[in-house]
Amino acid sequence: xxxxxxxxxGRRGVLVATCATGGVxxxxxxxxxxxxxxxxxxxxxxxxxxxxxxxxxxxxxMRTVEWRGKPVWILKRSPDMVDSLKKTDADVADPKSERAPxxxxxxxxxxxxxxxxxxxxxAVGICSxxxxxxxxxxxxxxxxxxxxxxxxxxxxxCHGSTFDLAGRVFKNKPxxxxxxxxxxMYLSDNRLIIGKDEKGEA
Amino acid sequence: MAAxxxxxxxxxxxxxxxGLAWVDDRFPLTKLWNDQWGKYYAPKNFNFWYIFxxxxxxxxxxxxxxxxxxxxxxKPDANLAFGxxxxxxxxxxxxxxxxxxxxTGASAFFIVIYLHMTRALLYGSYKKPRELLWLFGFAIFxxxxxxxxxxxxxxxxxxxxxxxxxxxxxxxxxxxxxxxxSLWIRGDYVVSDATLNRFFAFHVIxxxxxxxxxxAAHLIALHEVGSNNPDGIEIKENLGADGHPVxxxxxxxxxxxxxxxxxxxxxxxxxxxxxxxxxxxxxxLEYNNFIPADSLKTPAHIAPTWYFTPFYSVLRATTADFMxxxxxxxxxxxxxxxxxxxxxxxxxxxxxxxxxxAIIGMLPAVLDAKFWGVVLFGASVMIMAALPWLDHSxxxxxxxxxxxxxxxxxxxxxxxxxxxxxxxxxPTALFTLISQVCTLLYFSFFLLMxxxxxxxxxxxxxxRVTFHPH
Numbered sequence: 001x002x003x004x005x006x007x008x009x010g011r012r013g014v015l016v017a018t019c020a021t022g023g024v025x026x027x028x029x030x031x032x033x034x035x036x037x038x039x040x041x042x043x044x045x046x047x048x049x050x051x052x053x054x055x056x057x058x059x060x061x062m063r064t065v066e067w068r069g070k071p072v073w074i075l076k077r078s079p080d081m082v083d084s085l086k087k088t089d090a091d092v093a094d095p096k097s098e099r100a101p102x103x104x105x106x107x108x109x110x111x112x113x114x115x116x117x118x119x120x121x122x123a124v125g126i127c128s129x130x131x132x133x134x135x136x137x138x139x140x141x142x143x144x145x146x147x148x149x150x151x152x153x154x155x156x157x158c159h160g161s162t163f164d165l166a167g168r169v170f171k172n173k174p175x176x177x178x179x180x181x182x183x184x185m186y187l188s189d190n191r192l193i194i195g196k197d198e199k200g201e202a
Numbered sequence: 203m204a205a206x207x208x209x210x211x212x213x214x215x216x217x218x219x220x221g222l223a224w225v226d227d228r229f230p231l232t233k234l235w236n237d238q239w240g241k242y243y244a245p246k247n248f249n250f251w252y253i254f255x256x257x258x259x260x261x262x263x264x265x266x267x268x269x270x271x272x273x274x275x276x277k278p279d280a281n282l283a284f285g286x287x288x289x290x291x292x293x294x295x296x297x298x299x300x301x302x303x304x305x306t307g308a309s310a311f312f313i314v315i316y317l318h319m320t321r322a323l324l325y326g327s328y329k330k331p332r333e334l335l336w337l338f339g340f341a342i343f344x345x346x347x348x349x350x351x352x353x354x355x356x357x358x359x360x361x362x363x364x365x366x367x368x369x370x371x372x373x374x375x376x377x378x379x380x381x382x383x384s385l386w387i388r389g390d391y392v393v394s395d396a397t398l399n400r401f402f403a404f405h406v407i408x409x410x411x412x413x414x415x416x417x418a419a420h421l422i423a424l425h426e427v428g429s430n431n432p433d434g435i436e437i438k439e440n441l442g443a444d445g446h447p448v449x450x451x452x453x454x455x456x457x458x459x460x461x462x463x464x465x466x467x468x469x470x471x472x473x474x475x476x477x478x479x480x481x482x483x484x485x486x487l488e489y490n491n492f493i494p495a496d497s498l499k500t501p502a503h504i505a506p507t508w509y510f511t512p513f514y515s516v517l518r519a520t521t522a523d524f525m526x527x528x529x530x531x532x533x534x535x536x537x538x539x540x541x542x543x544x545x546x547x548x549x550x551x552x553x554x555x556x557x558x559x560a561i562i563g564m565l566p567a568v569l570d571a572k573f574w575g576v577v578l579f580g581a582s583v584m585i586m587a588a589l590p591w592l593d594h595s596x597x598x599x600x601x602x603x604x605x606x607x608x609x610x611x612x613x614x615x616x617x618x619x620x621x622x623x624x625x626x627x628x629p630t631a632l633f634t635l636i637s638q639v640c641t642l643l644y645f646s647f648f649l650l651m652x653x654x655x656x657x658x659x660x661x662x663x664x665x666r667v668t669f670h671p672h
Contacts, residue, residue: 037386037389037400038385038386038389039385039388039389039390039391039396040389040390040396043390043391043394043396047391064498064499066497066498068391068392069390069391069392069394069497070391070392070497071497071499125498129371129572130367130368130369130371130372130374130572131367131368131370131371131374132364132367132368132504133498133499133500134500135500135502144628145628145629145630156500157500157501157502157503157628158364158368158500158504159517159518159629160518160628160629160630160634171522172521172522172523173521173522174518174520174521174571174572174575175572176570176571176572
């Protein structure tokens with residue numbers, strides 16, 4: 001460093017301090033702007049549990065209710081449908097719901113049916129791949145875009161992931177995980193609450 | 203800096219001349235015009251491929267102007283958005299025309315930009331000294347994709363909604379921070395009013411501002427280094443007595459008239475689409491988007507608009523089985539680099555380490571195929587930015603490269619179009635297989651370019667451009 005330019009250390013110190021303060025204020029302002037992107041209090045408050053009446057559902061019938069803006073399916077499985085889960089056991093990627101169990105499958109649904117009662121499936125109808133809502137393909141047998149030995153389940157129209165009647169994803173599909181089973185419990189035989197279980201609200 | 207000096211004109215000089223002199227003394231208006239267009243010497247051998255730059259400029263202006271008028275009637279509110287678009291279509295006088303110009307303009311923009319990029323590929327326009335010009339252009343391409351994506355949510359139709367849902371969820375595939383990142387982008391647990399509002403802000407102000415800045419940078423860089431031409435010769439290396447390139451002609455009036463002719467032809471085609479086929483059989487405006495967004499039901503067949511489908515196919519091609527093919531391909535590529543490249547030992551080792559980490563990451567137990575699908579999707583776009591450094595050909599233009607290079611370009615073009623077509627179709631086993639083959643070919647084109655682009659017998663490049671006076 002040449003000493004030709006006389007630097008006033010006092011002024012240089014003030015200059016550095018001013019730049020540092022300005023930088024901190026700039027970063028804090030940027031932080032505030034970035035934070036505005038988070039869900040608002042209103043959006044957070046909208047996640048209240050939903051009660052569903054399942055009285056009078058016939059086997060093979062599916063109802064869709066909205067919970068936190070997402071579709072939640074309630075499917076009443078017929079005995080044949082329940083039996084099909086034994087056959088798909090070998091073809092699904094995660095038959096025992098062992099992947100990310102805390103996020104996807106509450107403890108009471110970590111079974112072959114992925115449900116509290118074998119005949120009722122309660123699942124969030126959002127594909128674990130990129131968030132499309134799969135369409136129901138309950139009829140078994142060969143159909144377009146489905147394997148010839150199809151036993152009934154769901155097909156995601158976006159990227160072709162398939163799920164069995166317990167929302168378990170088949171092997172080698174774009175979707176990595178089974179469909180999410182939301183926290184839920186039976187208030188009575190015919191009333192179901194979604195978004196809340198014995199442990200409290202989700 | 204010289205002192206200020208008022209230009210003295212005779213008292214009887216025309217008022218316009220006096221006015222211009224007054225401005226020029228205070229702002230370099232004439233200088234800007236001459237530097238950027240009036241006395242900008244462009245090669246005299248331009249062919250029709252050189253029309254797409256000015257067409258892109260025209261469409262940019264068209265999109266901004268029609269966009270401003272659409273904003274005056276559109277409502278960025280999840281409850282009102284769909285209705286306000288229908289209102290523009292049915293009740294605003296001539297609103298349908300403004301909207302169809304804007305929606306057709308979006309597709310026209312991508313057609314023109316893809317052709318503009320094809321031109322660069324044919325004549326090596328990205329090669330030294332035009333690397334930065336290419337990068338600015340690439341950044342413009344990224345901005346356009348963002349602009350198109352954000353804009354597509356605004357009509358709040360089924361395709362808008364689920365398209366946004368899929369793309370925002372792409373970020374969810376990033377390990378650890380992904381789900382929170384998607385939540386942050388959406389501002390809600392699903393695509394909702396909050397998402398619509400912020401996408402509107404990005405579409406009408408944030409991205410356009412960046413886009414205009416980049417376009418200015420692209421043009422300044424172009425006029426600094428000078429235009430390439432179909433022969434790939436640097437015309438500035440051969441100056442005439444007047445100090446201008448002997449193979450160059452001033453853009454005005456010579457290319458002004460060419461561009462006006464090109465614009466006329468373009469507007470004939472554009473108007474035909476706007477008036478007779480604004481939906482273009484579901485490619486420019488998808489049929490499902492005429493149904494209001496429903497967060498509980500995905501349409502039976504969703505596909506992005508056509509200009510995204512080549513990259514979207516790459517995303518869909520990445521299945522769990524395909525990961526093993528990718529692992530093999532990466533291993534082979536590293537072996538190839540070790541045997542065939544002249545990179546230093548350090549660089550080769552770094553490449554090997556990165557590749558090894560990628561292969562480990564591709565094991566089913568480590569990271570999902572979903573994550574790698576997103577990585578390949580991003581890479582398929584980003585890899586274009588590397589073209590100036592991947593192309594090792596000693597000549598720029600395809601005219602003086604070995605003939606078989608033309609076939610390589612044709613195969614690449616075919617692969618790109620095939621991926622684009624498959625992206626619009628429902629996935630079947632056969633289509634997935636084809637898209638996987640095409641994905642491998644797509645990446646091979648770029649990643650093997652350092653070798654194939656330097657292979658073969660190159661033809662001698664002439665000293666002067668090929669030009670037949672007419």
